[in-house]
Amino acid sequence: xxxxxxxxxxxxxxxxxxxxxxxxxxxxxxxxxxxxxxxxxxxxxxxxxxxxxxxxxxxxxxxxxxxxxxxxxxxxxxxxxxxxxxxxxxxxxxxxxxxxxxxxxxxxxxxxxxxxxxxxxxxxxxxxxxxxxxxxxxxxxxxxxxxxxxxxxxxxxxxxxxxxxxxxxxxxxxxxxxx
Numbered sequence: 001x002x003x004x005x006x007x008x009x010x011x012x013x014x015x016x017x018x019x020x021x022x023x024x025x026x027x028x029x030x031x032x033x034x035x036x037x038x039x040x041x042x043x044x045x046x047x048x049x050x051x052x053x054x055x056x057x058x059x060x061x062x063x064x065x066x067x068x069x070x071x072x073x074x075x076x077x078x079x080x081x082x083x084x085x086x087x088x089x090x091x092x093x094x095x096x097x098x099x100x101x102x103x104x105x106x107x108x109x110x111x112x113x114x115x116x117x118x119x120x121x122x123x124x125x126x127x128x129x130x131x132x133x134x135x136x137x138x139x140x141x142x143x144x145x146x147x148x149x150x151x152x153x154x155x156x157x158x159x160x161x162x163x164x165x166x167x168x169x170x171x172x173x174x175x176x177x178x179x
Contacts, residue, residue: 003115005045005089010119012065012084013047013094021060023050026109027121028095028130033142035112036124037149040142044091048105048122048130049082051096058082058096067094077101077133097130104129104163124150125159132169140176147177 016022027035029046051057058080062069065084072078082094097105108123122130128146131139150156164173 005086006117008086009092016064020052021057023052025049027119032121037145046093049094125156128160129163132172143176
């Protein structure tokens with residue numbers, strides 16, 4: 001079921017890029033955390049998206065993917081989420097971040113091969129920052145797991161700390177991991 005979901009999502013997102021509704025997308029969420037650290041269970045597949053600059057890009061994407069758009073709440077760091085139901089698959093969420101966080105997410109993207117599929121994925125640094133913003137219990141557990149996975153990469157740990165400080169998230173990060 002996971003492979004079917006990923007194949008469907010990547011195919012649909014690539015078509016959205018070709019139709020100019022979408023500039024780019026990257027795997028995030030629990031599946032991405034599992035790719036960079038200790039595997040964990042998740043019920044859905046999440047992607048961060050960068051919408052095209054056209055005025056009706058979100059409408060085009062909603063129609064193209066038969067998605068339901070849920071705008072972010074006041075105080076929510078998200079612009080919104082496009083929810084896509086995959087026939088006989090896991091739910092897919094397309095997360096639309098505000099410009100500053102979007103910029104962070106699309107810095108240094110990578111690709112991984114998972115179950116024979118090449119998948120664009122957010123860097124572990126970007127994932128940590130997005131998880132700090134989200135701030136839920138599972139998000140913070142993910143931050144801890146990702147930070148442990150970066151222990152042998154001091155330059156990346158320094159980058160996380162710098163970005164967290166720039167975004168006002170350094171106290172939260174510090175409370176989760178010892179320096």
